[in-house]
Each structure stands twice: as structure tokens, then as C-alpha cells.
Amino acid sequence: MSALRKMLNLPEKEPKGGEQDAAAAEEHAPSPTPKSGSDRAGADWNATGWAEENESSGASVARRAGRVTIWAVIGLAALTGVKTWVFPPKPQAPPAQVDHLAEARKNDVPVEEAQQVAARFARAYMSWDSRAPELRARDLQMDLARDADPKMGWDGQGIQMVSQTIPGRVTQGEGKRARVLVDVRVSYTIKVKGKDELVSRWRGLEVPVAEAGGRVLVTGQPALVGMPSAVGYKLPETPTADAALSGATRQTVKDFLTAWADGSEDQAAAPGSNIPPLGVGMHLDSLDGWSVDAGNGDKRIGTAIVRWRLAGGQLQQTYRITLSQVSSSSGSRWQVAQATAAS
Template structure:
């Protein structure tokens, strides 16, 4: 059979007869023609299949694909070897910039600005037509060199400053700022035809700048408005413990009496620190004492106290914390803390 010849196997032995000879003759391939081998005349003993010619386009696509694949493999190999020899350096993040901190570098130091503005406000708002040079001398301490120390004053009148309180500092650009100062002034005025000393508060805004390592006043200050009244609703008082209030009322009164006399340590609880009131006053009355509802060995209540000082009575409200202290003879309540009522 043809399959045996393709596989180069020996032919089967014929079992004789004309049938075997005829079959062998029939299976013998015919010789090739003059034009070369055709399909029928191919040498099947030497070749197991027939090759098919490849078109130029297919051949080009196949070669281009091989080139692309080898290029990718080569690039991957080169990149890998390069990272072995020259490993990538970790990226170090840059320093974080605090925008607010950068902006504050151009700010005027708050404490120094308040100190300079308060001192300047006292000198600026104090004047006496009988001693004009004294005011100019005081103002020069905080003014830039060659600045006019009069700053708009016409040289008339008399006014004294009893107190200055520096407040809000409004920062500007280029190490400049404005400082609000509350100024308490006193002067003499006619009231009902009589000379009377009048005292009042004024708001003064002072321009300042930092230069040459210090803060200076850069020009004329300006009088501005003072805060006005505002509405505020007090919170509801806590529920009271009437029984506890009655039991501890005398304890609170004894403490307040000793506190005014300067011997509060004797009436305070051990370990508590309560600053003395100072002299010149005494307890007039305990108008009210109410302990908040609760439990435990530490309780807080509200005391309404009337002090007597300088010939007058002054009522005030405190929040007082008491604690139960045990001793061999029993236990008692003592004052542990005193604060203003919120």
C-alpha cells in the first residue's frame, strides 16, 4: 500500500496468484513525464508530503512579527539587567510646606506689638498744654527717627490716662500690623456749672511695623469705636438638692467668713489650694446656697454672697465645690474649690 511506502516499510509477501501480481503492477507508480514530477508522479518513497509555496506578503508579515517579538524580549532583558546593576533610587518626597507658617514669617510679633502700642497709647492720649515737651519726649521712644512727635495735637487741653489694655492685633503685609488698645482717660469738664472729673474708655488703633529688630509706631493712630452691648441668655440653673443645701449651708458660711478674714486654710479641705481674698472686706451675708442634684463624696453648688468693702455692699455669685472628709471623729463637708459662676 502507499502508506507502507510512505513509512518505508517492506511490502507484504504475496500469497501467490495472478491477483497479487496484478495488484503490485497496479500500485507501481508511473515514471515522471518530461515536464517534471506531477502529483501523480511524485516520488512518495523519498518525500512524505508536498510543500506549498508561500506568498511574499505572508513571508514579510511572518518575518516582521518575529522581529517585533525579539525586540520586546531584548528590551525586557536589557531593562531587567540595567535595574540589577543600577537599581532605581527611591524618590524622596520634598519637604512639606506649611502655608500658614510661611505667612506668619511676615507677621509682627504679637506680644511686642501689644507692648509698644499700649505704651504709645498712654503717651499719645496724655497731654498737658503746660508741659508739651514731656509728651513729645515720651512719644519719641516708639516713633521712627525724624517723625513729628505732635502727631496732630494742637498743644491745648489737659487729659490723663489711667489705664491701657492692648487687644486684637491685625496683621498686614510686609511685617506691618494694627493694634487695638482700650484707653481709660480722665479730664475735667463742666457738669451743671461745676468742674467735674470725667472718666471714660476710648478705642485707639495704632499702626506698627517691625524693622531693625524692633517694633515701631509708623504713623498717626486713630480713635475707633468701642464694643456695644450684646444679648446673652443665661442657661437654666441646675436642679437643686434641697436637703443637701440645708445640711451644708453653715459650712459654706463659715468658709466665706474665714476667707474674708485671711484664714481660709482652716476651713478648706486638706490638699486644696484657695488663694486669699486680701484685706479690706468682710462677709455681710450669704444670700443663697444651692447644691446641684447628684451623689457622691464631691458636690458642687452655687452661692450668692454679699461682701462689705469700702463702705459699700457688693453682691457676687460663686460656684463652690465641697468634698466629704473623713476623720476619726466622723466625717464632714469642706470646701475644695471656689470659682466665679459661668
């Protein structure tokens, strides 16, 4: 502690209690007269024990340097603390989350616009008439790049018409390019036993497109591709039937189907139901099957096999019909609340 006091230029610590009194008494006591022998030896001992030594220059420099260092540390700590009070550190913003899928989609061709352009182009591309070749070229130029060949590979012969196009899958590529699959319904004539016969078929057409100049355009010749083939599918098991409710509600369902075909379904449907009309030209031929699924409650679902008469023929269809139990002052009854395709 004595060395630290010297470096900080602090006064020496005074002795406490009796030590202070004894030191003061000793300081004011008269010095004994030196005598020969033992007295002289005591005087020499006193002189030796309390002799002061001069501080070396190196120790003085070290003390001052240590003092400066300590005060510098204290000052730096104080300055840092005050700065923190006045200018508190700003909270760091959380690192930005990068959506890699969103970044990748920036190079995608807009799907809806690509499908629209591809479907329109497919209709023009798959239609031709050797008697008016300029009509096809004019329609194709709408979606082609400037200075592209409007013939697009056609030799100028034959006749083919397109009745429908259905755009489908869009396969995205790099650099805002894509391919669009379009189903095209074409009609043309073939010779059968020397006579012309009209044939209609579906064709698959893949159209290359790209986004440029603020719009989607066709970048090259499309390619005919195969149509999907049939695959196997296992139908779900038939639910257990409620035979009693099926028999009790069969005529209710038949009356509704008759009214539905006649355009008066509101009179036979349950209150609050919203069943759009079928339209003119349909009539109920027969209710070939009706079965209510086992269950309980005031909402029950059943399966109806219906045979319609339309366009000079008959068409059998399967419906899932929802029944709702309606109560009134005279009792309760079941009415049709919904009719949908069987899933």
C-alpha cells in the same frame, strides 16, 4: 516554525519515530533503473517533487533582519532587568504639602509685639500736659519711625492723663502691616458749675503698626474709634436645688467664708484643697443665699450669694462653691474644696 528556524539559523527539526526510519530507508534504497513508459514518468515525478529552489536575496535579507531584531529585543530585556537588579529605582518622594495659612502668616506682624508697642504708644499718645509738652514727644519717639513728627496732631493745649491701656484685637494687613485696637482709660477735668471736676472714661484707639528693621513700630497717626456696646445674653436656667443638703451645709459655707476673709481659710477648707487667700481689708457681712445643686456623690456644687465689706462699702458677689465629703473615725462631714466665680 520553519521560517523562525531559518531567521534564528537553527537546524531543521528531525522527524520522529517511524518517519525517521522510513526516510533513512528511502535514502539508502537503490534507485530503480528507469524504463520506458511508466517508469520514465515516475522518474520525472521524483525529480519534480524533490527539486531544490534557490532562496531569493530579499528573503535572505528579511530573515537576517528579523533575526537581528529578535536578538536585540532579547538583549534589551536582559540589560533592563540586570540594571533594575543592580540599581533599583528610588521611591519617589511624596509631594510637599503646602500650608497656605502658614504661608500667609509669614507676612503678619507678630501679635504680642504689636500689642506691646501699641499699648505703650497709646499711653504716650493720649497723655499731654501743656506745661511740659516735651515729655509727650519724647515718649512717642520711642515707637515712631525716624524723622516722624512727634507732635502727632496735638496742638499743645490742655491736660489729660492715662491710667491704663489694654491692647486687644490685631487686624493683619498686607506687607507686614496691621492695626491694633487699644482700650485707654483717660482722666481730665471739666467745668461743672464753675468748678473743676475730674472725669475718667474709656476711649478706643486704633494704632497702625508695621514690622521693619527687625522690630514693630507705629507708622502713622492713630484714630479714636467707638467702644463695644452692650448686647443681650440669656442666663442658663437655675439648677434644681437639694433643699436638705443646702440647709445642712449652710453654716459650713458661712464659716469658710469668714475664715477666707480673715486669712485662715486653710483651717476651714477640705484637706488637699488649694484656695488662695483674699488679702487684707475684707470681711464677711452676710451669706445672702446658699443652694446645693441636686445630685449625688461625695463631690457637690452649690451657689453662694455673698456680701463683703471693704473700702468703706459693701459688695455683693456670686460664687460657685464645691463641697467635698470628708470621712474620719468620728464620722463624715462636708467641707469647702473650691470657690470660683459663677459662669
